[in-house]
Amino acid sequence: xxxxxxxxxxxxxxxxxxxxxxxxxxxxxxxxxxxxxxxxxxxxxxxxxxxxxxxxxxxxxxxxxxxxxxxxxxxxxxxxxxxxxxxxxxxxxxxxxxxxxxxxxxxxxxxxxxxxxxxxxxxxxxxxxxxxxxxxxxxxxxxxxxxxxxxxxxxxxxxxxxxxxxxxxxxxxxxxxxxxxxxxxxxxxxxxxxxxxxxxxxxxxxxxxxxxxxxxxxxxxxxxxxxxxxxxxxxxxxxxxxxxxxxxxxxxxxxxxxxxxxxxxxxxxxxxxxxxxxxxxxxxxxxxxxxxxxxxxxxxxxxxxxxxxxxxxxxxxxxxxxxxxxxxxxxxxxxxxxxxxxxxxxxxxxxxxxxxxxxxxxxxxxxxxxxxxxxxxxxxxxxxxxxxxxxxxxxxxxxxxxxxxxxxxxxxxxxxxxxxxxxxxxxxxxxxxxxxxxxxxxxxxxxxxxxxxxxxxxxxxxxxxxxxxxxxxxxxxxxxxxxxxxxxxxxxxxxxxxxxxxxxxxxxxxxxxxxxxxxxxxxxxxxxxxxxxxxxxxxxxxxxxxxxxxxxxxxxxxxxxxxxxxxxxxxx
Numbered sequence: 141x142x143x144x145x146x147x148x149x150x151x152x153x154x155x156x157x158x159x160x161x162x163x164x165x166x167x168x169x170x171x172x173x174x175x176x177x178x179x180x181x182x183x184x185x186x187x188x189x190x191x192x193x194x195x196x197x198x199x200x201x202x203x204x205x206x207x208x209x210x211x212x213x214x215x216x217x218x219x220x221x222x223x224x225x226x227x228x229x230x231x232x233x234x235x236x237x238x239x240x241x242x243x244x245x246x247x248x249x250x251x252x253x254x255x256x257x258x259x260x261x262x263x264x265x266x267x268x269x270x271x272x273x274x275x276x277x278x279x280x281x282x283x284x285x286x287x288x289x290x291x292x293x294x295x296x297x298x299x300x301x302x303x304x305x306x307x308x309x310x311x312x313x314x315x316x317x318x319x320x321x322x323x324x325x326x327x328x329x330x331x332x333x334x335x336x337x338x339x340x341x342x343x344x345x346x347x348x349x350x351x352x353x354x355x356x357x358x359x360x361x362x363x364x365x366x367x368x369x370x371x372x373x374x375x376x377x378x379x380x381x382x383x384x385x386x387x388x389x390x391x392x393x394x395x396x397x398x399x400x401x402x403x404x405x406x407x408x409x410x411x412x413x414x415x416x417x418x419x420x421x422x423x424x425x426x427x428x429x430x431x432x433x434x435x436x437x438x439x440x441x442x443x444x445x446x447x448x449x450x451x452x453x454x455x456x457x458x459x460x461x462x463x464x465x466x467x468x469x470x471x472x473x474x475x476x477x478x479x480x481x482x483x484x485x486x487x488x489x490x491x492x493x494x495x496x497x498x499x500x501x502x503x504x505x506x507x508x509x510x511x512x513x514x515x516x517x518x519x520x521x522x523x524x525x526x527x528x529x530x531x532x533x534x535x536x537x538x539x540x541x542x543x544x545x546x547x548x549x550x551x552x553x554x555x556x557x558x559x560x561x562x563x564x565x566x567x568x569x570x571x572x573x574x575x576x577x578x579x580x581x582x583x584x585x586x587x588x589x590x591x592x593x594x595x596x597x598x599x600x601x602x603x604x605x606x607x608x609x610x611x612x613x614x615x616x617x618x619x620x621x622x623x624x625x626x627x628x629x630x631x632x633x634x635x636x637x638x639x640x641x642x643x644x645x646x647x648x649x650x651x652x653x654x655x656x657x658x659x660x661x662x663x664x665x666x667x668x669x670x671x672x673x674x675x676x677x678x679x680x681x682x683x684x685x686x687x688x689x690x691x692x693x694x695x696x697x698x699x700x701x702x703x704x705x706x707x708x709x710x711x712x
Contacts (some may be wrong), residue, residue: 388555391547517542620693
């Protein structure tokens with residue numbers, strides 16, 4: 141058998157170096173400054189990965205320099221011959237730009253004017269890459285798989301970088317079908333949700349791998365070479381083999397159970413991600429709704445403050461109030477204006493957060509009646525901590541660890557299989573057909589106590605996972621109880637705050653009547669207005685916090701999807 145050395149070297153180079161060893165050979169169209177005293181040469185360039193080293197030669201061209209361009213490295217090689225100056229179009233000015241057959245002057249591309257070698261004259265431009273050394277060295281020095289010719293054109297490799305990825309949130313969500321529908325839509329398009337779902341699908345494929353190993357396995361081979369080195373006889377022989385595993389001590393069964401436990405754990409993680417994404421999306425709506433309401437209160441207070449400022453100015457000009465009263469009143473007005481500015485800033489932050497999620501800006505509150513009713517109604521769901529995704533996920537990881545321990549224990553057993561095959565010699569000294577069939581029993585007799593060590597580590601993993609479940613349960617329990625306590629006191633706090641609002645309104649009306657007859661001062665009214673503003677903002681915040689606490693409680697228990705009629709059925 142005669143081997144094609146070039147083909148073999150190129151193929152082996154690809155196997156050793158991988159696809160990253162491929163290069164982009166191209167002739168760039170670059171313009172350079174014209175120089176009457178400068179020789180213009182043809183050259184070649186090679187674009188490689190930034191982390192690779194330029195080859196010492198290419199097509200007989202000697203390596204000169206490299207240059208980093210963006211995320212690539214361009215290698216420059218010495219030309220093979222000089223271009224006639226008659227082909228060069230030059231102008232008398234030093235600022236003119238000249239293009240020479242789409243090939244720039246190599247020396248002009250370098251800041252070092254001393255760079256350059258005498259061109260290597262080649263009898264044929266299509267000569268193969270030559271290098272000194274052994275045949276193996278030539279194979280190892282091969283850095284590309286395909287060598288383009290002038291007829292075929294340049295080899296172009298499109299390598300995507302991080303700049304080529306679309307990292308912007310392009311989709312714009314409509315609220316025509318309501319706030320809850322919009323939140324669901326964003327959740328379904330979430331990268332976190334898609335990633336967690338892909339993790340489940342990838343793990344499910346492992347079950348198919350285990351089942352595939354139990355099916356009949358068929359292999360074929362063809363050997364060509366010397367039958368006997370001492371007494372050479374050139375020829376070949378082929379073989380075809382079939383094997384089927386009959387018994388493995390239950391190892392395949394526990395492997396499948398371990399994979400199913402892993403899939404269930406990933407499903408619970410997926411369920412947790414979905415609930416948390418819904419929580420984030422709905423929270424952005426609630427927070428923006430609060431920002432709209434507080435901003436409206438702030439504008440109302442600004443109008444009120446303008447009236448108070450005018451009254452202060454009139455009383456000051458009339459000499460009806462002293463300097464101290466004016467100073468106190470102006471201080472209270474300034475504090476109120478500062479609070480209004482803070483609310484406007486919080487509004488911008490809430491609007492930006494909402495835009496990052498939904499891709500749009502709104503001029504009115506996005507919270508509709510359906511979402512408000514959902515947040516206000518009492519949930520009928522039970523507070524079942526053991527059914528939460530965070531607890532179930534860790535439990536399934538515990539089941540996986542237990543199955544992995546059983547898998548290790550089955551490795552001490554033996555396996556039984558059936559194998560059949562046939563071998564046929566071709567062109568050998570002794571040409572014959574050799575069939576075979578029989579049962580195969582395999583058992584590991586000694587592994588240096590490797591298996592015993594793996595079993596002990598698996599046992600420790602089970603103990604650790606049990607502690608993780610315990611810690612996770614205590615953390616969730618504390619969080620749920622805190623939310624429940626806050627929700628129980630919400631109505632009482634809101635009722636008291638609303639009662640104080642009514643008291644403050646009555647006080648302001650009384651002070652204004654007293655002011656008309658000169659029995660009160662404007663400072664008292666400004667102070668009451670400031671108190672009213674704080675009480676009104678507190679009521680709005682209490683309402684929003686109550687909405688958010690309910691959403692957080694449902695999401696923590698994995699029940700937000702159920703309450704919103706999003707069905708996520710268990711896998712196994």
